[in-house]
Amino acid sequence: MERARRVCRRLFQRVYHPYALRQITKPVTTLRGLTLLTDPEVFHPVHFLSTPVFVDYLATLDVAGKRFLDMGTGSGTVGIFAARRGARVTACDINPRAVVLARDNARRNGVEMDILESDLFASLGGRLFDVICFNLPFWPGQPATPFQAAFFGGPGFETIAAFAAGCRDALAPGGNVAVIFSEDSGHDRIVALFTGAGFVPIDDRAARNFFERFHLVRFRPDPGGAPSTSVNG
16 A cells, blocks of 8 residues: 555656646645735745645644744745634744745735744744744755755755754743654654754654655653754754
C-alpha cells in the first residue's frame, strides 16, 4: 500500500507541478471560505498543498484570547484563520513581498494582525507567545531568494534548528509550538532538531493532501531538558 502511494505520488507530481505553476500566477484564490490575494513570489496558500492541512489541524486547538505567532506567514492565511477564532496574532516573514501581501489579506478579511518583516525572531522584540506555529521549509538547501526561503531551510536545516532554539525564549509559560513539514524532510530528522533544543512532542500525527504525507507535530518545552550545544551552537 505504501509503495503504491509513493508511485502514485510521483505520477501525480508530474501532472500537478506544471498545473500548480500556472495556478500560482492568478491573483486571487479561495480557501475554506476565505478569499485571498496571492503573489507568485510568495508561498501559495492552496497550490503548494500544506497550508490547507495546517489550517485544519490548527482549527482543533483552542486559540481564543491567546498570543499567537504565525512564523513565515506567507499570504497571512494561518494568522487570519487564528484571528477569526479570537487569537491575538503576530505574523512575520523574511520575504518583504509576503509582509505586504499578508497585510492586504488581513485588511481584506477584516482581522487585526501585527505583521512584521523578520528573519525568524530577530524583529519581534522579545515578545512572548502562547502558540507559535510554522509551516517549515521542507528541503535542505541554501535559498537564493526570500521566496526560496519558504522551501529551503539551509543545507543542514539550519533555519529549523534556529527556529527551535528561538522558541525556547519566545514561549510564554504553558505555551507550545505547532509545525507542519513534508515527508520529504525526514520525520525523525526534524523532530530531533526540536528535542535537541529542549522540547518534547505532545502530539505527532500525519495527514495527506492528494498523495503527499505531511507531519503535524506539537511540542512543549521539556522542563528537565537543557538544549544541546549541537542546536544552539
